[in-house]
Amino acid sequence: MKKNEFYNELWKKEWKTLPKTGPSVRTRYRTILNLFKKYNLHGRIIDVGCGDGTLLSLLPKNSDNELYGFDISNEVIEHAKKRGSISKLFVGDLTKSETLPKEKFDVVICSDVLEHIRDHRCAVRNISKIVKKRGELVISVPHSMKYWTKHDDFSGHYTRFERPEFEKELEMNGFRIIESFTWGFPIYAIYYFFLKKVNPPKVMSESKSSFKRLISNILYQLFRIDDLFRTNRGRKLFILAMKFE
Numbered sequence: 648m649k650k651n652e653f654y655n656e657l658w659k660k661e662w663k664t665l666p667k668t669g670p671s672v673r674t675r676y677r678t679i680l681n682l683f684k685k686y687n688l689h690g691r692i693i694d695v696g697c698g699d700g701t702l703l704s705l706l707p708k709n710s711d712n713e714l715y716g717f718d719i720s721n722e723v724i725e726h727a728k729k730r731g732s733i734s735k736l737f738v739g740d741l742t743k744s745e746t747l748p749k750e751k752f753d754v755v756i757c758s759d760v761l762e763h764i765r766d767h768r769c770a771v772r773n774i775s776k777i778v779k780k781r782g783e784l785v786i787s788v789p790h791s792m793k794y795w796t797k798h799d800d801f802s803g804h805y806t807r808f809e810r811p812e813f814e815k816e817l818e819m820n821g822f823r824i825i826e827s828f829t830w831g832f833p834i835y836a837i838y839y840f841f842l843k844k845v846n847p848p849k850v851m852s853e854s855k856s857s858f859k860r861l862i863s864n865i866l867y868q869l870f871r872i873d874d875l876f877r878t879n880r881g882r883k884l885f886i887l888a889m890k891f892e
Contacts, residue, residue: 690753829881
């Protein structure tokens with residue numbers, strides 16, 4: 648199955664409601680939005696791997712921001728088109744530079760995308776080409792292979808990232824690390840322990856169950872406790888980097 652077809656199927660089924668209800672996804676978005684606020688990130692912004700555009704829709708809607716989206720799944724781009732705040736959407740592959748936008752951006756978001764790409768180093772090189780000099784790159788990826796589970800297999804992951812090696816890779820592509828931290832300890836670590844025992848489709852599938860939504864909302868609030876801890880035991884790695892070359 649081709650990559651775009653694989654992710655089309657995931658967005659049709661398992662990932663359909665995750666951006667709105669999944670406590671992990673919502674926490675990831677919240678953490679990225681906090682970085683935007685902390686560093687006053689604005690300008691021409693593109694989310695590479697934008698999915699249905701949920702994260703872009705959460706960014707401030709003002710004259711300082713011009714929003715763009717990019718994704719390999721034409722299926723999900725059709726959903727993103729329904730969001731009026733996004734200026735332009737692209738369908739393409741991060742490992743194929745000819746499919747990327749020709750313009751450069753003040754801020755590039757790459758949120759839980761690189762782990763889905765076999766040659767993620769090629770993707771990082773291509774991403775670096777669309778970031779303006781002194782522009783910012785906001786990245787989130789799963790942290791550390793020691794936390795690999797069947798959920799990684801199901802979601803089409805090729806790797807989880809080790810913090811020192813990934814920071815060095817970004818620096819080799821002209822970036823300077825502004826902030827880097829892992830998130831997801833201790834509350835998410837406990838949740839993760841039980842989550843890995845459950846079949847992925849059961850966790851990710853669309854559900855109209857009010858009970859499941861209640862539990863998701865409770866978990867989302869509990870995960871805020873992990874914002875207070877910065878250890879190397881987190882399950883998610885967040886990096887803000889600035890392009891200097």
